Amino acid sequence: MTVNAKDRIRAKLLEGQTVVRILLAHPMHTGRGKNEQDELVPAEFIQDIRCWRNKEEVLTIKCGTATSRNPYFAFQLNGGEMGDVIRLRWVDNLGAKGVAETKVV
Amino acid sequence: MNNNIDQQRRRLIKQSISASTLALVAASGLVMPRLLLAHWPNDAFTAETLEDAILASLGEAAEVDDTIIQFTIGSPPTYAVNGASVPVEINSSLDNIQRVVLLVEKNPYPLALMLEPTAAVSFPFKTMLKVAEDSEVIAMIRADDKLYRTSRYVEIDIGGCA
Numbered sequence: 001m002t003v004n005a006k007d008r009i010r011a012k013l014l015e016g017q018t019v020v021r022i023l024l025a026h027p028m029h030t031g032r033g034k035n036e037q038d039e040l041v042p043a044e045f046i047q048d049i050r051c052w053r054n055k056e057e058v059l060t061i062k063c064g065t066a067t068s069r070n071p072y073f074a075f076q077l078n079g080g081e082m083g084d085v086i087r088l089r090w091v092d093n094l095g096a097k098g099v100a101e102t103k104v105v
Numbered sequence: 106m107n108n109n110i111d112q113q114r115r116r117l118i119k120q121s122i123s124a125s126t127l128a129l130v131a132a133s134g135l136v137m138p139r140l141l142l143a144h145w146p147n148d149a150f151t152a153e154t155l156e157d158a159i160l161a162s163l164g165e166a167a168e169v170d171d172t173i174i175q176f177t178i179g180s181p182p183t184y185a186v187n188g189a190s191v192p193v194e195i196n197s198s199l200d201n202i203q204r205v206v207l208l209v210e211k212n213p214y215p216l217a218l219m220l221e222p223t224a225a226v227s228f229p230f231k232t233m234l235k236v237a238e239d240s241e242v243i244a245m246i247r248a249d250d251k252l253y254r255t256s257r258y259v260e261i262d263i264g265g266c267a
Contacts, residue, residue, distance in 0.1 A: 017227065030235070032213065047145045058225045064150040066209055066217035068190040068233035075222075075230045093145075 007100040011086040018080030018104055020051070022073045024090060026098075030065035044094055046071060052087045053077055080104055150216050155208060155243075158216040162206045163245060166252045173199055174255040176244045188236045188261040196229040199248045205230070211240035236261050 008023040024046065031043030049061040058077060077086075084104040091097050149161035175196040178185075185191040193207060205220040217234050236242065236259060243256040 053225065056223075056225065058223050060221040062145060062150075062219040062221075064214055064216050064218065066212050066214070066235045068235055071232070073230070073232045076227045077225050078227050079225075 007090075007098055009086065009088060009100040009102045011080075011084070011102050011104040013080060013082060013104055016079065018053070018077040018084065018086070020073075020075055020077060020086055022049075022051075022071075022088060022100070024049075024071045024098065024100075026070060026090075026092065028065070028067060028069045028071065032065075044092060046090050046092045049073075049088060049090045052085075053080065054085055146219070149219070151214055152216060153214065155210055155215050158208055158214070159206070159245065162216055162219055163204060163247050163252060166247060166250050168252045168254060173197060174244055174246055174253055176255045176257060178242050178257045178259050183257060184260050185236065186262045188238070188263055190233040191236045191242075191259060191261070192231065192233055193242070193244075194229050194231045195244050197246060197253075198228075199246060199253065202246055202248045203250075204247045206245050207232075207234065208243040208245070209234060209236050209240050210243065212237050 006025050008025075010021045012019045026046050027044060028046065029041045029044040031040070033041050035041050043065065045065050045067065046063050049063070050057060051059040051061075059075065061073065063071065082104055085101060086104060087099070087101045089097065089099050146161065149158060152158035152161050177194045178191060195205065195207075202222055205222065206216060207218040208215045209217050212235070218232065220230065234242070239258070239260050241256050242259050243254060245255075246253045
């Protein structure tokens with residue numbers, strides 16, 4: 001199965017709160033799983049995710065191997081306005097990086 | 106004359122040694138910030154027992170017996186067909202939250218997730234976890250240097266730690 005390599009991030013204003021939903025495209029191999037040839041798949045998983053609202057850092061998420069494939073996160077931010085920029089960066093254990101950005105609607 | 110050359114040689118050796126030391130220091134100085142940026146608490150995430158994982162991720166603090174954390178796992182709750190993606194939702198009205206951790210007791214490495222929210226973040230927080238087998242799933246919050254703990258038992262049809 002191929003992973004559609006696109007990180008998705010949505011932010012919506014709802015009753016004065018900013019609701020942020022994140023879906024990252026990442027295989028999240030734990031290092032214990034095997035492929036069709038019965039060989040171990042080396043560990044490859046996101047370790048560190050940071051989120052910003054405009055210039056302010058709001059949340060740090062640190063993941064172990066137990067986060068699902070294509071990690072999903074949802075959380076809320078107090079207040080917020082239309083047009084706020086929500087931004088995130090992730091880093092995995094092999095040093096691969098990703099950035100995703102959206103505007104609050 | 107001979108003595109003078111000797112002196113020069115000594116100075117040269119000294120200088121080259123200090124230069125190489127400096128280079129070493131500079132190199133380690135350059136490496137350090139990158140390590141700090143990619144700071145990931147390895148000992149906490151590779152702890153194999155629940156107690157070690159909790160201690161390494163939250164530090165020592167008095168545990169408060171309180172059910173102030175609302176916590177649901179699985180859909181429908183307490184049951185999940187596929188262990189590879191078990192939905193989890195944490196809700197709490199606590200203030201001054203320093204850290205939130207999620208642990209799965211029977212996983213090879215119990216610590217699954219660690220959050221460091223600022224005051225701007227409010228709950229609920231939702232995510233998906235891998236759960237290897239039927240297990241207790243624990244949510245812990247460190248707020249005002251106290252630990253709050255809630256756990257739920259979840260049943261898994263297909264193990265999800267591949």
